[in-house]
Amino acid sequence: MKLEEAKKEFILLWGNFGSQWGINKAMAQVHALLLTSDDPLCTDEVMEKLTISRGGANTSLRELTRWNLIYKVTVDGDRREFFSAEKDxxxxxxxxxxxxxxxxxxxxxxxxxxxxxxxxxxxxxxxxxxxxxxxxxxxxxxxxxxxxxxxxxxxxxxxxxxxxxx
Amino acid sequence: MKLEEAKKEFILLWGNFGSQWGINKAMAQVHALLLTSDDPLCTDEVMEKLTISRGGANTSLRELTRWNLIYKVTVDGDRREFFSAEKDxxxxxxxxxxxxxxxxxxxxxxxxxxxxxxxxxxxxxxxxxxxxxxxxxxxxxxxxxxxxxxxxxxxxxxxxxxxxxx
DNA sequence: TAAATTTTTCAATATTTTCTGAAAGTTTAA
DNA sequence: TTAAACTTTCAGAAAATATTGAAAAATTTA
CATH class of the missing domain: 1.20.58 (Methane Monooxygenase Hydroxylase; Chain G, domain 1)
Structure with a gap:
């Protein structure tokens, strides 16, 4: 199995199981995406990779931040906010x-x-x-x-x- | 608070929390009703007390039976099925x-x-x-x-x- | 065996939840 | 201060979920 394929499947899997853990699907998918991403991602990258709307991406990122499951990361010379997941x-x-x-x-x-x-x-x-x-x-x-x-x-x-x- | 009032509230409460435990609301409410009922109840009594449809009552009772959370009980001289909850x-x-x-x-x-x-x-x-x-x-x-x-x-x-x- | 009663099923409907995207709001750089 | 870049909000749309109820199936009685 190709790595990218496995990551996609993991995102779907985590999204489904998330619902059973009190995290809604979109939020869990964003979490899975960041968990398995080598680098921090910005809102537009999240939107693009999961094909979700800006509103959805924003809400999920905000909520995940509140839960302390992801962190805001600044990238020098870029004023967008990037997000990185707690990996432990x-x-x-x-x-x-x-x-x-x-x-x-x-x-x-x-x-x-x-x-x-x-x-x-x-x-x-x-x-x-x-x-x-x-x-x-x-x-x-x-x-x-x-x-x-x-x-x-x-x-x-x-x-x-x-x-x-x- | 009157006992009947408290039981009604308990049913609503258990119905809400049930959803978070992987039991759907209707099923959890039927469970709460039987848990707090002094005697076994039949399908029509469940329908009446919770104002739900026959189909819904039947599905919930069947599923609760499958989970071993309630038991079928027979009442002499009555051919309907009665149900009683595991109280432990x-x-x-x-x-x-x-x-x-x-x-x-x-x-x-x-x-x-x-x-x-x-x-x-x-x-x-x-x-x-x-x-x-x-x-x-x-x-x-x-x-x-x-x-x-x-x-x-x-x-x-x-x-x-x-x-x-x- | 057939009528009466009870139980089950499931297509249609209603409700709840989730998602979208345009518009409003905020921040930053110059 | 202004304009461009980025973020947030939220009313309406879409999707997912739960519920109904009438008809079919099963069971019991006579």
Whole structure:
């Protein structure tokens, strides 16, 4: 397979999977393009390589910058903005996780908590509150665990657990 | 807050968050309805309580059954099918995770692997293959970790780690 | 076996999400 | 200060997704 071909396929692949990770397709494709580009690219190059509109390119680049997945780069003697991707995939994962937590987990817990103060006191209420509390516990737990996971790189002991074969 | 009110809100909430977990809104709402219902419900009751069509109710119930998030229940002297939800949220999480792995992680790894055989051999290729391999490592790692997490309930040592305060 | 009831399917429709591109806004160089 | 170069915005268009409901299929009862 030719390199250029593989890169194109990677862009489509990452675009599809991005949607499942809370990143929309266009944004994920721009990310993939920059990830696999040897040099930083400017808005027009992104538009051209992905055949998307200026508006779309701009929005994706802005959002990716906000997520800290890409950086603005200046090129001497050129006043356009160029963009370059964070290439350490571990950092990428950390930043995506952080963003999702901010947008999904935190509001969920806040909202769930409000649902626990019910007027009636009977078995039905107890069941309902039980479910809500179970969900809260579960979400909190998974969140703590993912925080642990995100700190692994600095921790030899847990790191070694991860490297174990199935 | 009245119990019925809280249940309605929970259904909306779970419907929204479901979308972010790979479950579509209708399906997540049906799940929430059954989770918070004291008794098993039949298709018409689901249609009525959520004001959705017969087709939608049927599809959601079938899919939830396939995911093992709800069970068919028979009621004596009634030939309709009734449905009841798995109430152990830990099992719920395990089954959702399993399904997402099957639909997302496995195809991703298969596809990524194919992208590594590039004709040219130069620095550009090395960079590209490096990124692909980093992603594979990361995904594999997270997957192993989530498997560990899913086995925690049976493991006192790791369970205690999770219960630690921040 | 046939009628009655329940379940499933899927083409048509409605809704939501995403994308475009022209116009407005901003920055830079001279 | 002005004009050219670059960036951002957002209303409308297009695409993708979800939902309906009536008809067909399947199942049960008698």
């Amino acid at each position: 995939m571990w950092n990428v994962a950390k930043r995506i996780t952080r963003e999702r937590k901010r947008r999904e987990i935190e509001p969920l817990i806040l909202h769930l908590d409000r649902l626990k103060s019910i007027d009636e006191q009977n078995e039905s209420t107890a069941n309902f509150v039980g479910i809500v509390e179970d969900i809260e516990r579960l979400v909190t737990r998974m969140d703590k665990f993912s925080e642990m996971l995100m700190k692994l790189e600095e921790n030899a002991f847990f790191g070694s657990l991860l490297r174990m074969k199935k | 949220m830990w099992n719920v999480a395990k089954r959702i995770t399993r399904e997402r792995k099957r639909r997302e992680i496995e195809p991703l790894i298969l596809h990524l692997d194919r992208l590594k055989s590039i004709d040219e051999q130069n620095e550009s290729t090395a960079n590209f293959v490096g990124i692909v391999e980093d992603i594979e490592r990361l995904v594999t790692r997270m997957d192993k970790f989530s498997e560990m997490l899913m086995k925690l309930e049976e493991n006192a040592f790791f369970g205690s780690l999770l219960r630690m305060k921040k």
